[in-house]
Amino acid sequence: MAAVASGRWRGRIAGAWRRLRNGGGAFAQGIAANFAAERDRHPLWLVVALGAGIGLYFALAEEPALWTGPAVLMGLVVAFSLWQGHGAAWLLAVPITMALGFSAASLRTHLIDAPILDAPLGRTVVTGTIAGMAGGETAERILIAPEAIANHPDRPLPRLVRITLRGEAGTLWPGQRVRIKASLEAPRGPVAPGAFDFARWSFFQGIGASGYALADPEILPAGNEGGWMATAESAIAAWRLGIARRIRDALPGSKGAIAAALFAGDRSFIPQEDLDALRDSSLAHMLSISGMHMAMVGAAMFGLVRALIAAIPYLALRIAAKKWAALAGLLATSLYLVLSGAATPTIRSYVMIALMFGAILADRPAISMRVVALSALIVLSLWPESLLDPSFQMSYAAVIALVAAFEKAKQSQLGQWTAERGFLISMVLYVGGIALTSLVAGLATAPFAGFHFGRYASYGLIANLTAMPVASLLVMPFGMAALALMPLGLEEWALVPASWGIALTLAIAHEVASWPGAAILVPAWPIGALIAVTLGGLWLCVWRGVWRLWSAPLIALIFFTSFVHRGPDLLIEGEGRNLALRTREGELLLAFARPSFSAEQWLRLAGDGRLPGEARGKKGDPLSCYKEACIGTLEGETRNWRLAWAGDRASLAEACATADILVTPLRAVHCEGPAHIFDAARLARDGATALWLRGDRILINTANAERGKRPWSRAPSIQ
Known part of the structure; x- marks a missing residue:
């Protein structure tokens, strides 16, 4: 009887496998038929492949050698020429186009190669030509092509410096030479791991430093710096500014x-x-x-x-x-x-x-x-x-x-x-x-x-x-x-x-x-969900047959992710001057009410419409602050973590003795008590930091780990 039953089960499994194989074959044939019927749409996907190659380049943890992309491209072209008579040679068109995108992105970065200020300059003097102007509701900003920056000897000058003026620009115009006292620093990186990288954007704009004016600009006599191209650009910028005014x-x-x-x-x-x-x-x-x-x-x-x-x-x-x-x-x-x-x-x-x-x-x-x-x-x-x-x-x-x-x-x-x-x-x-x-x-x-x-x-x-x-x-x-x-x-x-x-x-x-x-x-979701939705949308729009509706699962992924994704339990500013704690109910509490770009962006990433002042932790909350110290509790699934922020040496000494997690904008020397210390040295190296509680463990991710060692992510030295 056992042998008969075993034979029956083997027969059923074999039959199911045959049906699955036949069904899979029919499914594959259906895909092939749909694919062949829309042959005229195939070239459109090569642009998607180009974008995938560019995305791969920007996702790397380290800057590749300039020859990497062309070498891969050459190898793929050789393989294509050898397989040209083979029916599947066309499949190499996708990796070839990806290699082209990778090479284009690498070459673009190499050609930009904009120097970045390597250390903050608290008080300096910038001399140069106004290359552009923009403004806000209360202050105007100017872009300067610098000729010289005081206290910055024997170092490459940034191509452009962005300076926020103390008031209106008045009689300033693009093309004028100016001298201005200012405080400068390198463009700042993301406010959280995976957030928008302003430093990368600035790099491709040629902006290597930004800051604010300490005095009104001094207009200097015109020079001959920059050549005819710079003169033409300044003339166009002045024309536009005149029209706007x-x-x-x-x-x-x-x-x-x-x-x-x-x-x-x-x-x-x-x-x-x-x-x-x-x-x-x-x-x-x-x-x-x-x-x-x-x-x-x-x-x-x-x-x-x-x-x-x-x-x-x-x-x-x-x-x-x-x-x-x-x-x-x-x-x-x-x-x-x-x-x-x-x-x-x-x-x-x-x-x-x-x-x-x-x-x-x-x-x-x-x-x-x-x-x-x-x-x-x-x-x-x-x-x-x-x-x-x-x-x-x-x-x-x-x-x-x-x-x-x-x-x-x-x-x-x-x-x-x-x-x-x-x-x-x-x-x-x-x-x-x-x-x-x-x-x-x-x-x-x-x-x-x-x-x-x-x-x-x-x-x-x-x-x-x-x-x-x-x-x-x-x-x-x-x-x-x-x-x-x-x-x-x-x-x-x-x-x-x-x-x-x-x-x-x-x-x-x-x-x-x-x-x-x-x-x-809405709270932010992982980049993987956005990529999936993008591919789903492209599948829906590029194809014309019924099979374009197969994009529905990818598009629906964004709704599923928005419900299940949970943000970090603790966010730390890149300079250690502020932090945000997520309560058990999912609400963010800020250490300080002072409005800052980081605090505003943290609330936005959490899908929280409150202003920083409204989100500050108060007495009795899991996070509260007084003078130069904060204490808080990170409530995990299996244990709680004591959190401390220290803004001066006295509170730092106390926090070293009592906290499990210490955050400070100072250097925490000889501080051995906390399990995790995020001080000036570590934050200067890692940038903005995020922590997730997972049982008895803490998962840590940093902005600079996400950015990698790229030309736009050069960490400034600590003063």
Whole structure:
């Protein structure tokens, strides 16, 4: 009987295996059939592979040798040439493109090689030429190309130094030589492991030091430093600044500040309450000169020139109106690019719009996934660091989703229904187009907004549906007219009507932002979840067959992760001057109420909308502070940990005797009591630090461990 039963089970297992194998074979055949049916979409994935190679480069713990990428690339090309007659040789296209992306990123870093200040300078004098200017609501910042920095002898000078002035810039202009007393330090790293690395961003901008002015700048006689290129850049920057100031003079207050942002790329002096309202209503994208503004300018010029040609029968019968209009649109967007300051996000938008006009000139579809892929290929090849930029991720997520929706609508009956339409249908389509665009773009950018900024705008569809017609029909046309009238001194004639649209847009933003639940705060989730959602979104948008719905599990992962992911139990600032403790209920408690960038970002990463002052621990909480000392309790699953922060020598001596975990901005010499000590020396080496309680153990991760030994992560020495 046992032998018979054993035989039955073996038969059942063998049958199940045959069914599984046959089913697996059918499944594989289905994948192969779907893959072959969409052969024309295969090249689009090579851009994804290029981005994967760039991402691999930035994920390395140490800077690779410059020859690493080209060597791998050469080996793959040789393998491809040897296997060229083999049917599977095409599979090497993906690793070859990844190697190209890796090599491009490595070469870009090597070419930048911007020196970074290696030690803080508490009091120094910077002499150089103003390369750029920007401002905030209360102070302005200048970028200086330094000629000399006092107390910094025999060391490479940073290419650019960013200095916050004590007040308004007054008579300062780009291109002027200045001498200024300032306090400088290297650009700061992430506020927590895995957070945005401002030092990396600064490195690729050429900024090697930042600080604040100790006195008003002294204007020096002009020199010949920098050559013709620097002179041209300074002249363009001065031209832009002059336009921005004339706009603000004509329109005082927030309307003028927003007009300067829209028409000159200068976001200085926009009141914080307006910025908050625009952000929480999902209208903040209107402030940055991006694809929307480029498209408006290009489309307006395209439509105007085409209409003028059509109105002149002699021209309409003899020239290709559409192509001449495309040339005019390309010229208009090129001028707008220069006027905006040609920042990298604006260049990305310009590349995409320019390719669309180029497609019209080449008699190709202007809106297609290939145009988007080609623009991404150009941008990532020239500026590989853009891959890590939130604006790149959000803009391309929106554009890819919109193009996919456009392609789907074009295939449907909607295209036939709109072939012959009257005024009423045109208006319905216009409003419906804005609604669909806002909905699709909002859904596509939501994961990135949540990851980078920790918030979603709940009523973005309503805000954009009401504000976008105002921007496209009133603000932008009159704004462009104001720029055209500015040489005649008549810009105010057009700026006043534009200000009406800006005022209405601000009213919409403040109204929508005041609604309950306008901004949904979410805690940060792991980068792996964002990568999975990105791949899922690409799978959904790039493929056209039913199998694109297989992306659902990857996209759903972001919702699952947001519920199960728990942030650190303790966060320590990179200088040891503040810390944040997570209670058993999941709430963050700050050691100090003083507003600091780190404290604000910690709360944002936790999905906490409180201000630092509201999140400070009080007496009776698991964390409380008095004078130069803090005591707290980290409540673990199996034990509690005594936490202490010491700001002076007296409290440090006491903490060394009583604490399990010690945090101090001082050097903790001869302190042997605590199990974990985070003092000035350790934090200078490791940067911002995060701790997780796991039973009787503590898991530690640091910002510098995440960053690795890279050109932008050179730790400054301790003074």
